[in-house]
Amino acid sequence: MTKRKYINNASRRSFLKNIGVFPFLKYTPLLSGTILGSALSSSASADCNQQQSLVCVFLLGGADSYNFVVPGGSAYNEYATTRGNMAVSRENLLSSNDAVQGAFGFNKRLPGLHDLYQNERLAVVSNVGNLIRPTTKSDFNASKSLPQSLFAHDAQQKLWQTGSGNLADSFGWGGSIAQRITECNSSSTIATSISTAGSNKWLNNLQQNYISLNPNADIVQMRGLSPSSSTKNTLEALLNESKAEQGSFFKQQVAHAITRADNTANGLSDAIRDNPVADFSPTGRLEQQLHLVARMISAREQLNMGKQIFFVGLGGWDTHSNQNERLVPLMTELNSALTSFQASIDRMGKADNVTTFTASDFGRTLTSNGDGTDHGWGGHSLVMGGAVKGGQIYGGFPSFAASNNPDDAGDDDNFAGRIIPTTAVAQLGATLADWMGITRAEQEVMLPNLANFNQKNLGFMK
Amino acid sequence: MRILQLSFLVLFLTACGGGSHDSSTVTDNTSNSSDSSDTNNSNDQNSDNSQDSTDTHTNTANxxxxxxxxxxxxxxxxxxxxxxxxxxxxxxxxxxxxxxxxxxxxxxxxxxxxxxxxxxxxxxxxxxxxxxxxxxxxxxxxxxxxxxxxxxxxxxxxxxxxxxxxxxxxxxxxxxxxxxxxxxxxxxxxxxxxxxxxxxxxxxxxxxxxxLGMVRNQKANPGLRIRPDENYAREVLQLFSIGLYELNNRGEALPAGNPIPTYTQKTIEDFAKVFTGWNFADSAGIWVSNGLTTYDKRIPMVADDDTPTGESFHDTSAKTLLNGFQLASSANSATATEDDLKAALDNIFNHPNVxxxxxxxxxxxxxxxxxxxxxxxxxxxxxxxxxxxxxxxxxxxxxxxxxxxxxxxxxxENPNFGKVKEPLLQLSQLWRAFDVQPGAGVTDGVYRLYDKADEGLDEVFGQAILKAPSIFNFYSPDNLLSSNSGLFAPEMQIMTEANIASIHNALRTQIYAFNNQNNDGWDIASRINIDKPIQLASNSSALVNYLDKLLLAGELSNAKKTIITNHLNTINDNTERAQEAIFLIIASAQFMVQE
Known part of the structure; x- marks a missing residue:
């Protein structure tokens, strides 16, 4: 563990001590109660009167987002030369424009997202990635302040989600936002943070467990703990016994997890049943998850939830082989899921308070390995919703030059095309955190590198 | 404070693992097969009796x-x-x-x-x-x-x-x-x-x-601006052998907070060059995408110099591998592809991290x-x-x-000893403890959890053999027990709220409905045998002790025994007592942990 980590933890702890009562302890107990005394949370600036949901769509494996959105004009020729057989041809692009970048194209497999962009409901954040501070090629060559374990999946995924450059940091900025707005949900029994894609770091925070739901299965009550069950009281007594068992952290945590599972099932089953969101019939894996998210957004009032943070994920983006074939169904699903979800939110009349964005481990090499691409660094994120200042690209395109590329972390001899990000995850996170009503001081705690960037808010939210 | 324990977590993403030599002399019946794809038939024996080299191992271990x-x-x-x-x-x-x-x-x-x-x-x-x-x-x-x-x-x-x-x-x-x-x-x-x-x-x-994309991986072609695929090169190092950071024998990445990377991007690029020139064994000369073509994927890949360009696709240039090891150019060798691979695997194998x-x-x-x-x-x-x-x-x-x-x-020995039992093992333990038998209505001898035996099981358990979501498995070795914990609990990653609920209900049904005393319902569902628990049930305490020994390795505390015994004493029927006792233990936190 680094010194930096100590500082972060210390500052987080002192921060936590200074704030109010944490309302979720009643059902998300933490490890052995040792830190419960210092409970927590909530930002003075969060406006609980405004309902809000933030949805992170994580493209697991490192999506080749340089083929989602492709530069036009003379930059296209550089792009095409560098990408070789990975380039999207001009006829497969849907034309768009940005006031600064000029003409560019969306991949024709993303027609719905193109429409949203044209209607100014979707923005592109260009070449964003894990950075500790603004980084040039000479910084990279000198190994100056680089995120740890660049180009490794799990490491970069974790850093994207924690907004840190250090793998020792384990708290995600989604969870940190949730922790500071959770007072808006004080009368709800459901956790502010919900994952439909299993475990992740983005929702990890100090005080409150997020819950993981399974989009493929009904949310059903645990029958051995149901009120009519003969075993309910005895099983609860056994769980309480385990929770109190000093020296057995595993039993304690598993017992808490069982209780959390029971509370979640009990708290959600009615609301989910009552909010079918039947106008959205999901087919793919991502659509199933976003459909469940839509149901929970539809149920916000019933669940007494003012604020919600969601993590959904779609795997399969690690396209080292057969990329041109494999990206077709992936992009098709991404396009369909995001547009169906947005349409459903629009019909609920909640577009202005639901914001969805994409993220990924890293972008991929601009160059080809024959039939695929390898691990890169920067990539594009898409942000959509009624509160987004869409129809614009935020942050410029990087250079796509095949040689002497100032943004390339590799060398020409290896035709690398691992593009150094020109915008940091911390800036993207801060912009969304601003929208959620998190103060700058709090942002700098949850996004430890934010202070190193002059522009904190990228301006893509209204 | 528990959170301080984070500070001594060694921060290496251990992943990886092990393996061993093919000591077992079991004959690979399929390796001689030349039938295309997966359509070959081999013998029916389900168990191979040859075991010479395993004996050798026993001796060395002893x-x-x-x-x-x-x-x-x-x-x-x-x-x-x-x-x-x-x-x-x-x-x-x-x-x-x-x-x-x-x-x-x-x-x-x-x-x-x-x-x-x-x-x-x-x-x-x-x-x-x-x-x-x-x-x-x-x-x-x-x-x-x-x-x-x-x-x-x-x-x-x-x-x-x-x-x-x-x-x-x-x-x-x-x-x-x-x-x-x-x-x-x-x-x-x-x-x-x-x-x-x-x-x-x-x-x-x-x-x-x-x-991981090594098949038909080709050396760089400047004309086409392509270079070798880095996928296997990276994951074999990160996940299968040495991990991201230099370790001592105690598994510590030092100095803490600023560990030393085991390799650089350049190392990956050189390993990627090593892993070029390999093809399916029965498709020499075919270097198109392997997408939907059918080849016998049971036969180890082979070096294949029969390329469309007439030139080997193996990169024979000099390479720098782990710990500065120099692999000289193999341009003059007829067996360059194999030799480079063996030298690179030796280089990995001999890294002190393994x-x-x-x-x-x-x-x-x-x-x-x-x-x-x-x-x-x-x-x-x-x-x-x-x-x-x-x-x-x-x-x-x-x-x-x-x-x-x-x-x-x-x-x-270690106050933090123990682990969360992975979901599939929870089912297998229940089944093996009570001598499960396939349902009376099945003719294929297949074990089923009510109607599920294969694809459906991972929806209940979040896990099925060789069906992980990615190369990173169902769970990560450094998954934390809880957000604020300094302890790892890899399996906890798939003990999500959703999975806990579905496992709870599935095992409950297995215990109450699909036991050998209850012949109603699905006759394809596997049945557990609860004769012995019923036989002991007239004495609640004897029943609990028996289940403690069988299911919990005798770790049940007296307080919990009392809770269960008191509950059982309110039940008159012995079968009901047995079922209730088994369920209470299986549904408890204690069963989901092994310590």
């Missing part, structure tokens, strides 16, 4: 392991027996516990297990699947892990399958069921062999070639999520030298893991 002395001094109580059987098998039965107690020799039990022939999956799958039908490999896997005598071998194969990950969720493997099954059998055969041989078999297995890195992964799979540095060191030392000067002897490593004083004494 002579080396100082743990033997310790293990030999242990009087085997039912509690100690049940603990070892929980760590080393798919769940203890009463018979197995009693047998181990009377054998009174943990070391002899491990040796015996290592010597047993492997229960194979492939013959069954080839007889019952057309190569695309996915259910059969799950059917035979469950049959083998429930019925097979080679429990330790299957348990280690299961562990290896979660380290050297392939998955038929990948679309190119989903229609290659013979090949995926062949891969699992390969792991089982090599479970107690040498890591170096296992690493080569993993590297050259066509399913891995597809999964013992602690891979050893810790195996420890986490079998005994404890947070081994002490001393435990890791003892296992790493055995990896480095089995006592006879042999590095990478996996039989010796497994024995060192299971017979270590930390594994045997648990919390008395």
């Amino acid at each position: 002579e080396n392991n100082s743990n033997d002395d310790y293990a030999a001094s242990i009087t085997v109580t039912p509690k100690i027996a049940a603990k070892l059987l929980t760590q080393a098998t798919f769940g203890p039965s009463e018979t197995a516990i009693d047998h181990l107690v009377s054998q009174n020799n943990l070391s002899a039990w491990v040796d015996q297990q290592i010597s047993l022939p492997v229960s194979l999956s492939q013959p069954y799958v080839e007889a019952n699947s057309n190569g695309s039908l996915k259910s059969t490999r799950h059917h035979i896997w469950w049959k083998n892990i429930l019925e097979g005598n080679d429990q330790l071998r299957q348990r280690v194969a299961f562990a290896l399958s979660q380290i050297f990950v392939i998955s038929d969720r990948d679309y190119e493997l989903s229609n290659s069921q013979y090949a995926v099954t062949n891969y699992y059998d390969m792991l089982a055969k090599n479970a107690f062999g040498n890591y170096r041989e296992l690493l080569e078999k993993v590297t050259l297995h066509p399913t891995m070639g597809i999964y 013992g602690p890195f891979f050893g810790k992964l195996l420890i986490q799979q079998l005994t404890t999520s947070n081994p002490s540095p001393e435990y890791i060191e003892r296992v790493a030392i055995t990896f480095n030298d089995n006592g006879q000067g042999i590095r990478g002897d996996l039989g010796a490593v497994i024995k060192a893991i299971l017979l270590d004083k930390e594994a045997i004494n648990g919390k008395a």
Whole structure:
């Protein structure tokens, strides 16, 4: 563990001590109660009167987002030369424009997202990635302040989600936002943070467990703990016994997890049943998850939830082989899921308070390995919703030059095309955190590198 | 404060694992097959009796392991027996516990297990699947892990399958069921062999070639602006062998907070060059995308210089590998592709990280999520030298893991000892404890959890053999027990709220509805035998003690015994008492943890 980590933890702890009562302890107990005394949370600036949901769509494996959105004009020729057989041809692009970048194209497999962009409901954040501070090629060559374990999946995924450059940091900025707005949900029994894609770091925070739901299965009550069950009281007594068992952290945590599972099932089953969101019939894996998210957004009032943070994920983006074939169904699903979800939110009349964005481990090499691409660094994120200042690209395109590329972390001899990000995850996170009503001081705690960037808010939210 | 424990977490993403040489001499029936794709039939034998080289391993392990002395001094109580059987098998039965107690020799039990022939999956799958039908490999896997005598071998194969990950969720493997099954059998055969041989078999297995893209990987072509695929190069280092950071034998990445990377991007690029020029064994000269073409994916990949351009696709340039090792240009060699690969795998194998890195992964799979540095060191030392000067002897490593004083004494040695039981093992333990039998209505002998036997099971458990979501397995070795915990709990990653609820309901149905006393309902559902619990049920306390020994390795506290006993005493019917007692234990936190 680094010194930096100590500082972060210390500052987080002192921060936590200074704030109010944490309302979720009643059902998300933490490890052995040792830190419960210092409970927590909530930002003075969060406006609980405004309902809000933030949805992170994580493209697991490192999506080749340089083929989602492709530069036009003379930059296209550089792009095409560098990408070789990975380039999207001009006829497969849907034309768009940005006031600064000029003409560019969306991949024709993303027609719905193109429409949203044209209607100014979707923005592109260009070449964003894990950075500790603004980084040039000479910084990279000198190994100056680089995120740890660049180009490794799990490491970069974790850093994207924690907004840190250090793998020792384990708290995600989604969870940190949730922790500071959770007072808006004080009368709800459901956790502010919900994952439909299993475990992740983005929702990890100090005080409150997020819950993981399974989009493929009904949310059903645990029958051995149901009120009519003969075993309910005895099983609860056994769980309480385990929770109190000093020296057995595993039993304690598993017992808490069982209780959390029971509370979640009990708290959600009615609301989910009552909010079918039947106008959205999901087919793919991502659509199933976003459909469940839509149901929970539809149920916000019933669940007494003012604020919600969601993590959904779609795997399969690690396209080292057969990329041109494999990206077709992936992009098709991404396009369909995001547009169906947005349409459903629009019909609920909640577009202005639901914001969805994409993220990924890293972008991929601009160059080809024959039939695929390898691990890169920067990539594009898409942000959509009624509160987004869409129809614009935020942050410029990087250079796509095949040689002497100032943004390339590799060398020409290896035709690398691992593009150094020109915008940091911390800036993207801060912009969304601003929208959620998190103060700058709090942002700098949850996004430890934010202070190193002059522009904190990228301006893509209204 | 618990959170301070974070500060001493060693921050290396241990992943990886182990393997061993193909010591088992089991004949690979399919390797001579020249039939295309997955349509070959091999013999029906489900168990191979040849075992010469496993015997050799037993001997080396015996002579080396100082743990033997310790293990030999242990009087085997039912509690100690049940603990070892929980760590080393798919769940203890009463018979197995009693047998181990009377054998009174943990070391002899491990040796015996290592010597047993492997229960194979492939013959069954080839007889019952057309190569695309996915259910059969799950059917035979469950049959083998429930019925097979080679429990330790299957348990280690299961562990290896979660380290050297392939998955038929990948679309190119989903229609290659013979090949995926062949891969699992390969792991089982090599479970107690040498890591170096296992690493080569993993590297050259066509399913891995597809999964991580090494098959038909070509050297750079400046004209086309293409360069070698880096996928296998990166993951073999990060996940299968050495990990991201330099480690000492204690598994510590030092200096803490600023660990030293084991390799650079340039190293990856040079390893990527090594792994060029390989093709499916029966498709020489065909270098198109492997997408939907059908080749026999059970035969190891081969170096193939028969390329469309007439020039080898292997990169023969000089390469710098781990620890600065210089691999000279192989341009003048006729066997450059093979030679470079062997030299590179030797380079990986001899990296000092493999013992602690891979050893810790195996420890986490079998005994404890947070081994002490001393435990890791003892296992790493055995990896480095089995006592006879042999590095990478996996039989010796497994024995060192299971017979270590930390594994045997648990919390008395290390207060953080223990792990969360992975979901599939919760079901297998319940089934094996109560001698599960396939439903009376089935003719195929398949074990089913109500109607689910294969694809459906992972919806309930979040886990199924060789069906992980990615190369990073179902869970990460450094998944935290909870957000604010300093302890790792890899399996907790799939014990989500959703999975906990579905497992709870599934096991409840198994216990109450699908037991041998209840003949109603689905006759395809497997039935557990609850005769013995019913027989004991007139004495609640005797019943609870029996279940404690069988299901909880005798770890149930007196307070919990009292809670359960009091509950049972309110029930008059013995069958009902038995069911209720089993369920209360299975649904408790205690059952989901092994300590």
